[in-house]
Amino acid sequence: MNKKITNFVFTLVFAYVLSLFLPWWSVMLAALVTSFLIPLKKTSVFLVPFLAVALLWIIQAWLLSSANDFTLAKKIAILFPLGGNPYLLIVATGIIGGIAAGITGIFGKQCKVLFNK
Amino acid sequence: MKNIKFGFSLILCIAIFYALNTKMGSLPPLGKFLSPNQGVWLNEVTESNTNSDIAIKELSAPVNVKYDEHLIPHVFAQNNLDLYKAQGYITAKHRLWQMEFQTHASAGRLSEIIGEKALDYDRQQRRRGMGFGAENAMEKMKEDLEILSFIEAYSDGVNSYINQLKPENYPIEYKLLDYAPELWTSKKTALLLMYMTKMLAGGDSDLEYTNALRKFGKERFDLLYPDFFDINDPVIPKEHDWSTLENVLPTPVPESEIPLDSIASTMDKPHPNNGSNNWAVSGEKSYSGHPILANDPHLGLNLPSIWYVMQLATPEHNTFGATLPGALGIISGFNTHISWGETNATRDVLDWYKIEFKDETMKQYKYDETWKNTSVRIEEIKIRNKESFIDSVTYTHHGPVSYDHNFKGKGDKEGYAMKWVGHIGGNNQRTFINLNKSKNYDDYLNALKHYVAPAQNFVFASTEGDIALWIQGQFPNKWKGQGKFLMDGSNPKNDWQSFIPQENNAHTKNPERGFVSSANQHPVDESYPYYVFNDGYGTYRNRVINDFFRSKEKFNIQDFKNLHNNNYNLKASELLPYIFKQMETSTLTSEELEVLSQIKKWDYNTEIDQIAPSIWASWWPKIFNLTWDEFEIEDVALDKPFTYQTIYMLKNHSEDALMDIIDTPKKETAKDLFLIAFKETVKDLLEWKKENGDYKWKDYKATFAGHLLQALPAFSRFNIPIGGDRNTVNAADKNHGPSWRMIVEMTSPPTALGIYPGGQSGNPGSKYYDNFIDQWAAGKYLQLNFIQNPESEEGILFTQTLTSNNE
Numbered sequence: 016m017n018k019k020i021t022n023f024v025f026t027l028v029f030a031y032v033l034s035l036f037l038p039w040w041s042v043m044l045a046a047l048v049t050s051f052l053i054p055l056k057k058t059s060v061f062l063v064p065f066l067a068v069a070l071l072w073i074i075q076a077w078l079l080s081s082a083n084d085f086t087l088a089k090k091i092a093i094l095f096p097l098g099g100n101p102y103l104l105i106v107a108t109g110i111i112g113g114i115a116a117g118i119t120g121i122f123g124k125q126c127k128v129l130f131n132k
Numbered sequence: 133m134k135n136i137k138f139g140f141s142l143i144l145c146i147a148i149f150y151a152l153n154t155k156m157g158s159l160p161p162l163g164k165f166l167s168p169n170q171g172v173w174l175n176e177v178t179e180s181n182t183n184s185d186i187a188i189k190e191l192s193a194p195v196n197v198k199y200d201e202h203l204i205p206h207v208f209a210q211n212n213l214d215l216y217k218a219q220g221y222i223t224a225k226h227r228l229w230q231m232e233f234q235t236h237a238s239a240g241r242l243s244e245i246i247g248e249k250a251l252d253y254d255r256q257q258r259r260r261g262m263g264f265g266a267e268n269a270m271e272k273m274k275e276d277l278e279i280l281s282f283i284e285a286y287s288d289g290v291n292s293y294i295n296q297l298k299p300e301n302y303p304i305e306y307k308l309l310d311y312a313p314e315l316w317t318s319k320k321t322a323l324l325l326m327y328m329t330k331m332l333a334g335g336d337s338d339l340e341y342t343n344a345l346r347k348f349g350k351e352r353f354d355l356l357y358p359d360f361f362d363i364n365d366p367v368i369p370k371e372h373d374w375s376t377l378e379n380v381l382p383t384p385v386p387e388s389e390i391p392l393d394s395i396a397s398t399m400d401k402p403h404p405n406n407g408s409n410n411w412a413v414s415g416e417k418s419y420s421g422h423p424i425l426a427n428d429p430h431l432g433l434n435l436p437s438i439w440y441v442m443q444l445a446t447p448e449h450n451t452f453g454a455t456l457p458g459a460l461g462i463i464s465g466f467n468t469h470i471s472w473g474e475t476n477a478t479r480d481v482l483d484w485y486k487i488e489f490k491d492e493t494m495k496q497y498k499y500d501e502t503w504k505n506t507s508v509r510i511e512e513i514k515i516r517n518k519e520s521f522i523d524s525v526t527y528t529h530h531g532p533v534s535y536d537h538n539f540k541g542k543g544d545k546e547g548y549a550m551k552w553v554g555h556i557g558g559n560n561q562r563t564f565i566n567l568n569k570s571k572n573y574d575d576y577l578n579a580l581k582h583y584v585a586p587a588q589n590f591v592f593a594s595t596e597g598d599i600a601l602w603i604q605g606q607f608p609n610k611w612k613g614q615g616k617f618l619m620d621g622s623n624p625k626n627d628w629q630s631f632i633p634q635e636n637n638a639h640t641k642n643p644e645r646g647f648v649s650s651a652n653q654h655p656v657d658e659s660y661p662y663y664v665f666n667d668g669y670g671t672y673r674n675r676v677i678n679d680f681f682r683s684k685e686k687f688n689i690q691d692f693k694n695l696h697n698n699n700y701n702l703k704a705s706e707l708l709p710y711i712f713k714q715m716e717t718s719t720l721t722s723e724e725l726e727v728l729s730q731i732k733k734w735d736y737n738t739e740i741d742q743i744a745p746s747i748w749a750s751w752w753p754k755i756f757n758l759t760w761d762e763f764e765i766e767d768v769a770l771d772k773p774f775t776y777q778t779i780y781m782l783k784n785h786s787e788d789a790l791m792d793i794i795d796t797p798k799k800e801t802a803k804d805l806f807l808i809a810f811k812e813t814v815k816d817l818l819e820w821k822k823e824n825g826d827y828k829w830k831d832y833k834a835t836f837a838g839h840l841l842q843a844l845p846a847f848s849r850f851n852i853p854i855g856g857d858r859n860t861v862n863a864a865d866k867n868h869g870p871s872w873r874m875i876v877e878m879t880s881p882p883t884a885l886g887i888y889p890g891g892q893s894g895n896p897g898s899k900y901y902d903n904f905i906d907q908w909a910a911g912k913y914l915q916l917n918f919i920q921n922p923e924s925e926e927g928i929l930f931t932q933t934l935t936s937n938n939e
Contacts, residue, residue, distance in 0.1 A: 039167030040149060075168030080176045087176040087304070087897030094308075094846035108166040108173075115148055115163055122145040125138040 026067035046116035050123030064120035069113030187937035188292035203892035206443040208922040220289025229303035238327035258511040261532040266322040268557025290316035324458030333586030336482040340771040386625035408475035410591040411649035419688035423593035427473025428870040433837040437890025449569040471876040477587035481553035485621030498622040558584025589650035601648040602639040671776040697911035698861040699738040740830035754809035854909040885913035
């Protein structure tokens with residue numbers, strides 16, 4: 016359990032720090048490094064980095080958007096289309112970031128497995 | 133096993149990266165687009181309330197930019213170079229994507245951004261010679277070193293902004309389409325002016341008229357497309373005396389046959405509603421003794437709006453009004469001494485010449501009994517994710533051979549060359565720069581002299597008490613009938629022989645009637661000594677406006693507002709009473725009688741909560757199309773006669789052979805058309821009602837302002853509740869209308885109101901993106917804060933100081 020929490024926190028913090036000077040895929044890099052250093056098992060391999068980055072993106076998107084009364088989020092939620100619901104867009108943002116991180120987490124774990132051979 | 137798992141997860145990882153980093157179809161690259169550190173969330177900002185300093189390239193002194201509550205920037209610079217540099221920077225800051233998109237559209241470069249679907253559009257722009265015209269304009273402007281330095285300063289300002297811009301802060305459209313802005317150039321300013329020239333002076337019907345002439349013969353043609361309608365309330369009052377004009381040399385009509393060719397389709401035309409109103413009353417007719425001026429250009433309703441409002445001041449001049457992002461100075465506005473505004477002059481300045489080539493290579497063409505060499509402009513149209521399309525356009529001395537065997541043309545050895553005033557090139561930027569600093573009528577007149585195209589009715593008022601209106605542009609001095617039809621391009625006598633001397637352009641200064649006005653109607657009456665062909669002149673707004681100003685002695689600001697928002701449907705009022713008298717009603721069902729009684733009660737005011745305007749809007753086009761069913765022939769390009777003449781025909785030639793519907797055995801007359809169209813109208817309206825509820829005008833018309841990118845719904849505004857239709861003074865159509873309403877009273881300093889259907893910010897994430905629309909629709913105005921003292925903080929939200937970053 017502890018390992019999962021450590022992985023979660025580390026992925027989240029690392030993703031945030033990298034995102035300050037790297038493009039969007041910094042979250043993939045964070046998940047890769049974390050899953051290599053703190054390998055998890057079974058579904059957690061995907062799920063923990065998924066949740067960490069999803070949470071990070073959801074918080075960041077919410078902070079940016081709520082400060083502007085969700086003006087743009089409502090419009091982008093028409094574009095996609097999510098019925099103009101800004102909260103759905105924020106969740107979708109989290110899921111996209113989460114998937115990128117989760118899948119990289121699987122890859123990171125496999126690197127570790129191969130490395131330890 | 134481990135290796136397989138590793139390989140599989142590696143592939144999966146690469147795949148997800150690729151999928152989220154790449155634009156797929158219309159989907160943006162999702163990872164990039166939605167990430168909080170790079171994507172749209174960073175565009176979720178309203179221009180901030182904080183003061184700041186910004187360093188830009190080579191300013192001679194700091195420039196103060198004060199934003200008021202409408203986000204209108206009030207720019208205070210120490211000299212013109214700094215001023216126009218700051219204008220470029222500030223405009224780019226709020227409208228960069230639009231500036232680039234419009235100039236790409238002008239140059240025929242949209243395929244680079246949106247792919248192959250724009251290819252046909254891009255080819256038309258190239259074949260119209262848009263780049264050719266922009267280069268010629270640039271050459272003219274380069275001869276004027278001061279103008280050149282201003283345009284370069286503006287360009288530097290735009291580029292200072294682009295160079296500071298990090299990809300995560302690109303306007304959202306770049307992120308959506310996944311591309312990056314390129315640097316601005318002086319030529320882009322010329323391209324923007326060409327964009328306006330095409331919009332306002334890029335129309336013609338020569339080839340369609342040639343088809344009509346061939347089909348109907350000269351007598352019928354003249355009846356359907358008269359040079360003057362039977363009513364005329366021209367821009368220049370009829371009582372104007374032209375005998376004082378000097379050097380009037382009419383062009384003799386040459387002996388030449390009209391080539392009666394047939395063409396199946398022609399290039400897209402500018403929007404037929406492009407037009408405008410402007411007017412001014414003299415001090416004597418003004419409630420306060422100061423002249424009052426108004427302008428409202430009618431253009432496509434887009435977001436971001438075509439206009440961007442600014443105050444531009446130096447110690448020498450202080451100017452306020454609407455700018456066109458990409459062009460320098462104020463275009464429609466006022467300064468401390470004068471005010472001015474434009475409407476489109478709608479003159480036939482685009483003609484077509486039939487070209488006979490020596491052979492298929494198109495290297496030589498027949499002219500004056502010899503073979504003259506052509507030149508070729510290679511047009512490389514870059515297409516996103518595809519190989520470039522190369523279109524070689526052949527040029528004659530007339531202009532580009534737009535139609536040839538590669539494009540809508542027919543034979544290998546023939547083509548149609550375009551002669552267009554838009555290709556001549558003009559120093560139009562000089563006109564606007566000079567208007568910005570004009571102090572009186574003479575300055576205004578000198579400013580106009582440089583102006584070539586698109587010809588405009590420039591209305592003028594000054595604090596000195598003068599009002600005036602000049603119809604300014606470079607106009608070919610045509611013989612009677614020249615350019616109505618396709619001409620033989622091998623006969624030198626068919627060329628434009630000369631231009632009307634600028635001083636002989638139609639104009640009026642302080643007319644006795646105490647007001648000047650224009651609404652795209654005929655510029656003059658028959659007594660003007662030059663040939664002016666009816667190029668689709670307006671016949672409704674002008675009469676409502678002029679009748680209003682003849683109706684009483686004094687006018688105040690409220691009168692001006694009322695006139696801007698006047699929805700009286702003169703067109704409907706001239707046909708409906710006739711229909712009610714003529715139409716046979718015995719076969720009408722009770723439902724149909726109900727609808728008829730609804731429209732019979734109409735007072736002709738096209739207001740949002742009425743249902744009669746919807747009945748009219750459904751009924752009229754059906755009558756029009758039934759009348760001219762003879763014009764719907766496959767593979768022959770034809771333009772149907774103008775609205776005014778259609779109503780004239782219905783009322784005065786109601787049994788003409790053209791009234792017949794050719795697909796029926798019966799011989800219909802006008803009153804049959806009214807009935808058939810009416811029954812169809814009721815059917816349509818009842819169907820509409822079933823789906824959408826009551827057909828109130830605002831719902832039925834459903835005015836919208838569409839985002840420049842194909843009216844992307846997410847960034848557009850729909851169902852804007854505004855009255856009027858395309859023929860009312862408040863010319864608010866479905867996606868077209870008053871794009872900038874301005875009223876200026878010539879007090880010292882002038883007092884002004886203005887509004888436009890958009891907002892100052894180009895960012896859909898900003899609250900300033902479309903915040904004027906509701907007030908605009910309701911006929912309200914912003915009080916324009918014409919700041920006199922650069923130190924004043926009254927009504928200012930925040931200030932940005934532009935400083936030099938010379939290192």
